[in-house]
Amino acid sequence: MDSLRFIHAADLHLGSSFPLAAGAAPLLKEHFAASIQTAVENLVKDAISLDVDFIILAGDLFDGENRGLKNQLFLKRKLELLSTYNIPVYVIFGNHDPVEYDYAPAGWPDHVHIFGTVPETKVFWKSGKPAAHLYGCSYETRAVRANLAQDYKKVSGAPFHIGILHGQEQRNTDHHDAYAPFLIKDLKEKEMDYWALGHIHRGQALAQNIYYPGNIQGRHRKETGKKGYLLVSMTKEKQVHTVFRQAAPITLEKMEVSITEIDSFDKLTDKLLEQIETYSNSRSLGLAVELILSGEGVLSSHLSDETEREEWREALNEIGAAEQPFFYIHTVQNHTSEENEQKEQHLFLEDVDRAADYFSQNPEGLVKELTPLVRHPLAKKLIAKDTVEEQELIKEARLLIRHLWAKGGKR
């Protein structure tokens, strides 16, 4: 029995838009628009140069249900390159690209194996022998609430067994709207050698052989950090080893800079530029930054002025557009205060702190408070419930209230 080496990717979301790049220079906008395609090209190039056994794409290859004919033809063309190298591709579709939708069919090359909408087994052959069984299931419609994993059936006859699933771990009550929900124990019971998951955009391991690779390119402000795929190796002894590899040309980051002891905008700019330097890496075409300004000092009153803040952001982005790799500040959050402001304590602020502490220790209480809000038709357009990170929300709310309070006091 041989060892096995393959690429596990998911959530390409081809066709996705980049609203955060709306105000960027035209060339940068083009880079954002092409970034997912570039990430896919990087993945295909790597598969060839690493000479992997196969590639798994675990759902949401396309962002929209109609898939887009251009996106389909692009992906097909790129995957065709793998045929000469004998690298098959195993595909399931997820909630963004369910099978039962009237999209224009583009067709797939023969070495691209698509799983149907009931769990099925596909055989990977190597040197004339079955080398792995792959199990997968595509979404029929957008909202699949059934525990698909439960219906996967391990079939003997190959040395390796790999489950492919687009879905979400069923945790507490707050995840009752999860897609293809499962418990980690459901997956473990199947005794697969590896579970290739998709759907959650932050790469993570649920167990030593159950992984989400994360999406291939960050698109929204929450999708920060390096994005790419997992290179998975399995030894004859079924030892799993994964290495994350970057495929995304553009990285999104959240960066905090303090204004404390800084008395001019050129000094603040230098400080920020130094910080940006530390983020550059070899595959990067550019960096998209959400800037959080913190601390207290003389620049605070100017940063509170939206016009001045925007002018500074524009000046920074002119520098950023000319850099290689480029950087683009898509948002500036001002959490600064003037000197002494933060030292004033007040009963109201003490209450705010108490509430923040309470909710950070009881996040389920916050979820309960938030539910009517995120279900409101107007709010729904602005907040996607699954993108709310409770601890971060509490921190931001606390800073915002303090900031507004301090401003109001001076009027």
Ligand SMILES: [Mn+2]
């Ligand atoms: Mn999904």
